Amino acid sequence: MSKTTPRRRPLVAALTGAAALAMVAASAGGPASATDDEHVAQATRTTVFTRGEGGYHTFRIPALVEATDGTLLAFAQAKVDGPGDLGESDVVVKRSTDGGSTWGAMQVLAGGGSDDQWANAVPVVDATTGRIVLSMNYIDADADGEDVECGRAAATTYIQHSDDHGASWSDLVDITDMLNPGNWRRVSAGPGHGIQLTQGEHAGRLVIPGRHTYVEAGQTCTDSTGAGGHVRYSDDGGLSWQIGAVDEQGNPDLRPNEVSAVELADGRLYLNARDQGDTAGHRVDTTSSDGGETFDEPYDAVNGVVTSTIQGSVTRLPATAANPDRVILSVTNHPTAREKLTLWSSFDSGETWEPSYEVYDGPSAYSDLAVLDERRGNREVGVLFEGGERFYPGDQELTYHHDIYFTRVPERLLDVPTPPPxxxxxxxxxxxxxxxxxxxxxxxxxxxxxxxxxxxxxxxxxxxxxxxxxxxxxxxxxxxxxxxxxxxxxxxxxxxxxxxxxxxxxxxxxxxxxxxxxxxxxxxxxxxxxxxxxxxxxxxxxxxxxxxxxxxxxxxxxxxxxxxxxxxxxxxxxxxxxxxxxxxxxxxxxxxxxxxxxxxxxxxxxxxxxxxxxxxxxxxxxxxxxxxxxxxxxxx
The missing domain is CATH 2.60.120.200 (Jelly Rolls)
Known part of the structure; x- marks a missing residue:
């Protein structure tokens, strides 16, 4: 059901002034930015989606996977009228068959002319069959934020799949009844990629992490701070899904939000989430030792990461003869600002973290990660992320989601120190x-x-x-x-x-x-x-x-x-x-x-x-x- 028809409504270009252009030219004569020259020379960046493309206003919420044939798939939420959380949007994808150097035509997977919101694309690759399963949310066009929070228009979950590495896609299937126990309000997966487990009795299981809100005792739906995390999984290649682990602490200071998952070296599932509460670093995490059926402990504050309140993504580079096991987190490196997207490394399975590589020192926000070329031994980390230039004359929109970029970071660069500012x-x-x-x-x-x-x-x-x-x-x-x-x-x-x-x-x-x-x-x-x-x-x-x-x-x-x-x-x-x-x-x-x-x-x-x-x-x-x-x- 995929198609490439562009949106009918063009984005009106902003006018720019000569004084603004002159100021930009003057500012370009300053010192080099804090990004190391070696980083710039060896980690290339391409633009995958850009504001105004195809008649859409903005592209947000990226997700990235590498298909079993090496094709890269970049998913996004294509927003029609503006970059806000609600409003009309479609789920779209682009494919690259040359490692991200170039990207093919945009496919519209869901939406494509309706006024509804299709959002939060979460792809997961079944390495056994090559099938790519895609989860997404649907919200009716007439719903507002209160409708969603109060359950009057709870997000509906759909899946579809591709058996040809993303070239074509099946029809959408509604699986909401499999995933909502009835008392959850806002329910969503990811965003970012899901994973397939490779170890233990649950090897082959597809796992997608999620989050939800609920109304706490004594509160109304509009003032409740109830927020929980959960895991949804499939043991039949994505045909059916069920809820596994659930964490609902009722703690307003710790509220797991957008979440990403990775399988650790010992087979445990590690989940790292945005904290919508008040932890010092705005990140919380937990683990599961039974394939996502239960959590080992409730979500708790992450040690060593300080970032803004924002989504992040995790992946893992397994140990080799030359390199230790490394879990990687992509998230901004500033306590309040959406900028300085950085790859953080953990060498102890998420217990502690340190910044390793600054992907982009400018405006940047949501991101997703994929380990690339692992089968050929030349490992790189693919980063798909929201970003933009520091200044667009005449454009009053926020710049951190002006475009969606793709960057390949060679493994060797993860240990190149970022120069002092x-x-x-x-x-x-x-x-x-x-x-x-x-x-x-x-x-x-x-x-x-x-x-x-x-x-x-x-x-x-x-x-x-x-x-x-x-x-x-x-x-x-x-x-x-x-x-x-x-x-x-x-x-x-x-x-x-x-x-x-x-x-x-x-x-x-x-x-x-x-x-x-x-x-x-x-x-x-x-x-x-x-x-x-x-x-x-x-x-x-x-x-x-x-x-x-x-x-x-x-x-x-x-x-x-x-x-x-x-x-x-x-x-x-x-x-x-x-x-x-x-x-x-x-x-x-x-x-x-x-x-x-x-x-x-x-x-x-x-x-x-x-x-x-x-x-x-x-x-x-x-x-x-x-x-x-x-x-x-x-x-x-």
């Missing part, structure tokens, strides 16, 4: 800011500054820079004429929790806006009216004092607010302070130049702020950080 020095303390991207060095307000366009500098999370409930001052100079999106100048700690930030907002009339939010629920938002997207240098300072909050522009008071109380702006922070982007990713990118970033753990007076704007110096106050933004160096 580039930094811009802190001349007041020990808080050098890590550089991401390739910012250019340009004329600044005082000497030189940095030009940014999807690049940023990030200060570390330290006690000195976590101002808590105490007074503080944050100040800098900026210049921009880019009108494409609201732009983060300084952004601290969190997108939704305790935080503070300063932005220039073309979408709101070119104003400057600042916000302070605390862990006690208090928020103050200050707005400086005027046209500050004029390609002129402007000084901005945000001050929190016991008596109130003040926003200064060009040395003058621009807006004030009442005291925000005793709440903390950094409680529970997972990350530090960014210059030129939000902390949740390369989002709200600043496009222009920034110079002279100052941070104080005191509230500067109006006179001190005016002096700082005029002379780039302050009498009577000692900064905790001063980034002149004049140079970029490589840490030893």
């Amino acid at each position: 580039a930094v811009t020095p802190d001349v007041a303390g020990d808080h050098d800011a890590t550089i991401s991207g390739t910012p250019g060095i340009v004329a600044g307000r005082f000497g030189r500054g940095l030009s940014l366009a999807g690049d940023y500098a990030e200060l570390p999370l330290t006690d000195e820079l976590s101002f808590g409930s105490e007074p503080f001052t944050a100040a800098t100079w900026f210049r921009t004429d880019y009108l494409g999106n609201n732009q983060a100048i300084l952004y601290a700690h969190d997108r939704f929790g305790p935080r503070w930030w300063i932005q220039v907002e073309p979408n709101s009339g070119n104003v400057i806006r600042a916000q302070i939010s605390t862990d006690k629920g208090s928020t103050r938002t200050l707005t400086a009216l005027g046209d500050f997207v004029d390609n002129e240098w402007h000084h901005v300072a945000l001050v929190r004092d016991v008596d109130g909050v003040v926003l200064y522009v060009d040395g003058q008071v621009a807006a004030t607010g009442a005291s925000i109380g005793t709440g903390s702006v950094s409680a529970g922070a997972r990350t530090g302070i960014r210059v030129g982007a939000r902390v949740d990713g390369i989002n709200a990118q600043f496009v222009g130049a920034i110079d002279e970033v100052w941070l104080f753990d005191t509230a500067l007076t109006a006179e001190q702020v005016a002096d700082l704007a005029a002379t780039n110096s302050v009498q009577g106050a000692t900064p905790v950080t001063h980034l002149p933004m004049k140079q970029i160096t490589r840490q030893p």
Whole structure:
């Protein structure tokens, strides 16, 4: 039932401005990114799906398998109107017969003209027969998020299969009744690939990990935090399926979500899941010693991985005479941001982890893994992942799912150390800011500054820079004429929790806006009216004092607010302070130049702020950080 008919609705291309293009060109003249030259030279990347292709808006949720004849299959959720979780989407696939160098025409496997959502493609290869079994979810077009969470439109599970390595596919079969005990609400598999067990009494079993939600006692479906993990398996080549292991802890701080599985060297099943709760690293895991029929222990926090709240994938490189057994996890390497997709390695079957190889240092999100060419002994790790460039002029969509890329990583590169990051020095303390991207060095307000366009500098999370409930001052100079999106100048700690930030907002009339939010629920938002997207240098300072909050522009008071109380702006922070982007990713990118970033753990007076704007110096106050933004160096 597969077909290649493209969507009827074209994606409208965004207009771009000459100033934006010029800024991108200027930013390209900076230092090399933190990705090692050897990595770049030997791990090639191809684009499999790109935004707007075939009339679809965005392609998301990749899954990757290698068929028994060596053909690679890349699956995705093709979203019609936008990248959000719900909404009309199809399941599509592309095939590669040359190891991922080129990809064939897109096949639409499910959807293809209906208004419904087809999602979460999970392929699993039966190595005995060569059959590829594909699981996916279906949600009716009229369902909203509450309908799904309350079970009024629970996701329906379908399977289909291919006996010719993905060239053609069978009709879809509804297997929902095999998989839902009746009290589960949102039920889904993967995403990513499933596996076939190769050892023990259950050798040959097909395994697909999953997750579900349920309503806890005393709660309603709209406020329940009940989240569980499960395993679904088939012992007849994918014709019938049943639920095996189930974990339902009822713990709001540990909520397994999207999950991936791999068979360990000793035959156990290892499952690694996104945590939607509050574990430090946002990952949880468990094992099964009976082929997925029961869990050995409840899900628990993963040791050694710190990432954002995001899906990940696991696979395994078995031991050889030259290399130890290695379990591999692909997930982003940042506590809050969807970027820096990294392969992590475990040499003790998932007990501990260490970062091994940075696949992509830019915006990146969901991923899936496959061990390639294992039968021929030249092992590589195939990585299919969501990603994008740091900046697309005129495009206000998030960049981390602009495209779906494929990369082959040779096994030898997993032990090549990633070079230390580039930094811009802190001349007041020990808080050098890590550089991401390739910012250019340009004329600044005082000497030189940095030009940014999807690049940023990030200060570390330290006690000195976590101002808590105490007074503080944050100040800098900026210049921009880019009108494409609201732009983060300084952004601290969190997108939704305790935080503070300063932005220039073309979408709101070119104003400057600042916000302070605390862990006690208090928020103050200050707005400086005027046209500050004029390609002129402007000084901005945000001050929190016991008596109130003040926003200064060009040395003058621009807006004030009442005291925000005793709440903390950094409680529970997972990350530090960014210059030129939000902390949740390369989002709200600043496009222009920034110079002279100052941070104080005191509230500067109006006179001190005016002096700082005029002379780039302050009498009577000692900064905790001063980034002149004049140079970029490589840490030893």
